[in-house]
Amino acid sequence: MELVVIRHGETQANAEGRYQGALDIGLNESGQRHIARLADEIAATQAPFDRLLASPLLRTRESAAILSRQLGLPVELVPAFREWDVGLFEGLTQVEARTRYPELWARNITRRWAEAPPGGETIDEVIGRVSQGLTELASTMQGERILLVAHGMVAKVIRAVTIAGFDDFFEWQLPNGGMLSVRLSLADGDPLRFSRPLDGRD
Numbered sequence: 442m443e444l445v446v447i448r449h450g451e452t453q454a455n456a457e458g459r460y461q462g463a464l465d466i467g468l469n470e471s472g473q474r475h476i477a478r479l480a481d482e483i484a485a486t487q488a489p490f491d492r493l494l495a496s497p498l499l500r501t502r503e504s505a506a507i508l509s510r511q512l513g514l515p516v517e518l519v520p521a522f523r524e525w526d527v528g529l530f531e532g533l534t535q536v537e538a539r540t541r542y543p544e545l546w547a548r549n550i551t552r553r554w555a556e557a558p559p560g561g562e563t564i565d566e567v568i569g570r571v572s573q574g575l576t577e578l579a580s581t582m583q584g585e586r587i588l589l590v591a592h593g594m595v596a597k598v599i600r601a602v603t604i605a606g607f608d609d610f611f612e613w614q615l616p617n618g619g620m621l622s623v624r625l626s627l628a629d630g631d632p633l634r635f636s637r638p639l640d641g642r643d
Contacts, residue, residue, distance in 0.1 A: 480511035521574025528561025
């Protein structure tokens with residue numbers, strides 16, 4: 442199975458450098474235009490897709506709807522690929538988060554595998570959720586070409602567990618409207634090649 446991941450178009454929160462997480466924010470005008478251009482490019486240059494999947498959050502649904510109109514595919518929502526919930530950091534810029542929650546910021550809380558800002562998910566929980574979603578795709582959609590509209594952290598996890606490992610996990614970023622292509626196969630059992638390091642680094 443070939444899986445092509447697209448990060449949703451830009452939102453105003455993206456433009457302002459804010460944590461979005463589980464906030465249900467729609468695309469801004471720039472994001473809508475970018476995804477429309479991308480949809481035209483995909484229709485003209487990419488091999489046909491069999492399925493179009495999306496996270497259930499508004500910014501991914503809106504991006505997927507634009508792609509759906511161009512590609513003629515219905516949108517299927519998959520909750521496993523929703524964005525990382527960053528709890529009380531949601532809606533804040535990094536400067537605001539550092540100012541309001543200095544103790545959490547000093548502990549580098551958004552880069553700890555097994556801890557999270559209060560009210561949010563740990564990175565380990567996101568890795569588990571997304572990995573389970575990938576395994577289910579690989580087991581039910583073998584031989585298909587899948588387009589998935591998702592989020593920045595989801596793309597990080599998909600890349601890390603399938604093709605790249607975790608060495609540059611916190612540095613690598615898929616931009617809004619960026620694309621990532623991976624292949625998933627159950628031929629060797631588990632389609633996921635890499636697991637999160639157990640050395641306690643954070």
